[in-house]
Amino acid sequence: MKKCFILTVIILSMANSVYALRIFDGNRKGITFEGNFGFGMTTVFSDYLVKDQVTRGAFNFEAKFGYGGSNQYQLYLINKIAVIDFPKMIDDYNSYFDKMSDGGIVGVFYIMVAPLVLPFIPYGSSHSLLGFGGDYYFSETVPSYFLGVSFGASIMYNPLIDKTDGGAGFLISGGYEFKKHSQVKLDIMYGFITEEETDSYYYPYDPEPQPKTSALSILLSYGFHYY
Secondary structure, eight states: OHHHHHHHHHHHHHHHHHHHTOOOOSSSSEEEEEEEEEEEEEEEEEEESEEEEEEEEEEEEEEEEEEESSSSEEEEEEEEEEESOHHHHHHHHHHHHHHHTTOHHHHHHHHHTHHHHGGGGGGGGEEEEEEEEEEEESSSSSSEEEEEEEEEEEEEEETTTTEEEEEEEEEEEEEEEEETTEEEEEEEEEEEEEOOOBOOTTTTSSOBOOOEEEEEEEEEEEEEEEO
């Protein structure tokens, strides 16, 4: 728990440092940075030998970095993660921290690459999207409703077979910026993985089945939008 608290403090400090760079002038046109967090539900559909599905509560967080061509539209890179197995995520972090504290060359290596690795550890216990997208605001000033669409690589953890794999996905968003830099939004995120069948020992009479996984997340978020 102490390690998670320290990690949270580091993330918040980094976000505050970004704002302190003074690259934001109060207009949506120009460089933008957005951070959102919230809760929702994720359903994972699994087709491996038998079809099954599981629905779990999800804690989601999201980061966007982009550029607004005007005060009404912007393009961005997006990283959205909906964690569906929080204990597994904590175990994954603890495992990495243990390697950092091992000492020797291995421990030093894990410490050096930590800034690159730590943000991506939640992928192993979540339904995620890493890609690009765009938002359209119906008004040039606040308050304003907005719509967004994103596409990219989707990473999904399937708790039914305890496996994480990657595929493709998309995200549809709708929200309301009720005051400058503050907004609420609803996201629908979908991802799918279809692996080709591989040859088994008895090929071609008995091809080995591969898991087919898809996930649907419905998420409600509150966020900060700096521009």
